[in-house]
Amino acid sequence: MKAAVIYKKGELPKYAEFTEPIVQNENEVLISVKAVAITNLDKGIASGDHYSSESENQNGTVIGSDGIGILENGTRVYARGISGTIAEKALVEKNRMIPLPAGLSDATAAAMPNAVAGSAMALRFRAQIKSGETVLINGATGFTGQMAVQMAKHYGAKKIIVTGRNEETLQNLLAIGADEIVSLKQDDEAIVTQLKAIHLNTPIDIVLDYLWGHTAELIFSFLKGKGNFTHRVRYVSIGAMSGDSIQLSASVLRSVDLQLSGSGLGSWTKDEVKLLFSEILPEMFLLAAQNQLKVNIETVSLVDIEKAWNIEVADGKRLVVII
Numbered sequence: 668m669k670a671a672v673i674y675k676k677g678e679l680p681k682y683a684e685f686t687e688p689i690v691q692n693e694n695e696v697l698i699s700v701k702a703v704a705i706t707n708l709d710k711g712i713a714s715g716d717h718y719s720s721e722s723e724n725q726n727g728t729v730i731g732s733d734g735i736g737i738l739e740n741g742t743r744v745y746a747r748g749i750s751g752t753i754a755e756k757a758l759v760e761k762n763r764m765i766p767l768p769a770g771l772s773d774a775t776a777a778a779m780p781n782a783v784a785g786s787a788m789a790l791r792f793r794a795q796i797k798s799g800e801t802v803l804i805n806g807a808t809g810f811t812g813q814m815a816v817q818m819a820k821h822y823g824a825k826k827i828i829v830t831g832r833n834e835e836t837l838q839n840l841l842a843i844g845a846d847e848i849v850s851l852k853q854d855d856e857a858i859v860t861q862l863k864a865i866h867l868n869t870p871i872d873i874v875l876d877y878l879w880g881h882t883a884e885l886i887f888s889f890l891k892g893k894g895n896f897t898h899r900v901r902y903v904s905i906g907a908m909s910g911d912s913i914q915l916s917a918s919v920l921r922s923v924d925l926q927l928s929g930s931g932l933g934s935w936t937k938d939e940v941k942l943l944f945s946e947i948l949p950e951m952f953l954l955a956a957q958n959q960l961k962v963n964i965e966t967v968s969l970v971d972i973e974k975a976w977n978i979e980v981a982d983g984k985r986l987v988v989i990i
Contacts, residue, residue, distance in 0.1 A: 670754030671972040671988070672727040673713050679973045680713065680730050680753070688750040688758040695749060695758050698736030702777035702966075703753045705976070705986045707906070708732065708932075729754045731988075733780055735773045743767045745776055745948065753972065753988055765948055771956040778810070778964045778985035779955060780948055786815035786875070787947045789903040789930035790822055792939050794873040798823030801869050803862075804845075805886060806877035806908060808836040810963065810985040813843065815875055817960055818951075820844035826869050828862075830882065836983055843961050855885060863889040870898040880909025887915060892922035899924040905931065 670685040690697055713730050729751025736757065737743055744766055746759035767776050790796045802819045806812050808831030819827050820843075829840050830849045837848040849861050865871070866889060876883055883904075890900060902925060919925070928934075935943075954960045963984040967975040972988060980986045 668755040669969060670729045670751065671731065671969065673730050674727045677714050679976050681727075682970050682972050683727070685727065685729055685754065687756050690758065694761050696738065696761050696764075698734075698738055698744065698746060698757055698759055700734050700736045700752055700754060700757050700990045701743075702773035702990065703731045703734035703988045704777045704781060705753075705988060706732075706781040707908075708781060710976075729757075731757075733777075735767070735777045743773075745780060745952070753969065753990070755969075755990060763944055765944060765952065768953050768956040771952055774964050774966050774987045774989065775955055775962050776952060777987050778962055779814070779951060779960075782811040782814040782985070783818070783948055783951045784943060785811045785877075785905055785930070786818045787951070788935055788939060788943065789875055789905050790815075790819060790873070791947070792935070793903045793928045793930045794875070794901040796822045796824065796873060799825045800872035801826040801828070802873045802875065803828045803830070803865075803871045803886075804875045804877070805830045805882055806906065807831050807840055807845070808833040808983050809877065809908070810983045811906070812877055813840065813961070813963070813983050815877075816840055816844045819873075819875075821954070824873075828865055828871070830858075830878075833982075839982075851882060858882075859885050859889045862886065866890070866898075871900055872898075874900060874902040876902065876904050877906035878909040879904055879907040879911065879913060881913075882909055883913050884915075887913075887919045890923050890925065891916075891919045894922065897923045899926070901926040902928070904929045 668687045671680040672683045672685055673680050731752035733747045734752035744764045747763040749758040802824045804815050807829035826846045828847045829845045830851050831837050832851045964987050965980050965984045966987050966989050969988055969990045
């Protein structure tokens, strides 16, 4: 079969011939893959930079962690891969498959799950969002951030504040549920002043942070209390696009009612993951099929995987490989 293969971590994937995977037990099934999104998670695993990366295989490793495919009986499904999914065939887990609704394209369906998990798991299980709350999304101009805006609104957020550097995309977020924008192109003082004013006017209940790094330090600086009673804030770290490490003063933790947690692979419980597949993803697929979720994608062919791997997709689109 044809597949996107990494022979050495850090190198570009190659369009190559690879041995078709074989079903090993009753919990596995083979699918004919039709579409797979290229996510930051997949890039991190392929480069060896992500904490879930495995050791190198000198015979090569097919990349991709999930995808849209067709079962032998013709059923179209989203599934998590046991083998790499950017290939003509992939082994998937039977208990991590979701039949797709009519009216939803393969490419759109492939683009959604990573972003849905990155948003919904944080909102529902780490932040435990309640209707009427105010949410700050730090780094909302990427694909996952845009999904987070829509999902926060879907889960009942009363006000959504978004940050980012792309001015055009920030403005576009107002059309899909954001209420106020904070440009990260401003100097630090202006960013902190604007966020502090927002927090004083409409206390922020939840922070979803896709950036971490210096912007996280700025957010913690405006949350810092002065010895008075403070509004409780649930801060959830989801990504680290602006840096993996920060300086966090102990006085911040002591001076504000702050819940600090992370949301990602390894942090979710088995029951939470079950709900992701049984309830959350099916609901979001249906909303997208009904045109109630805006999903921006760009597609490439499997044969072009090497030159497409590092494409900078504009306007927060998700790049999807069509197979």
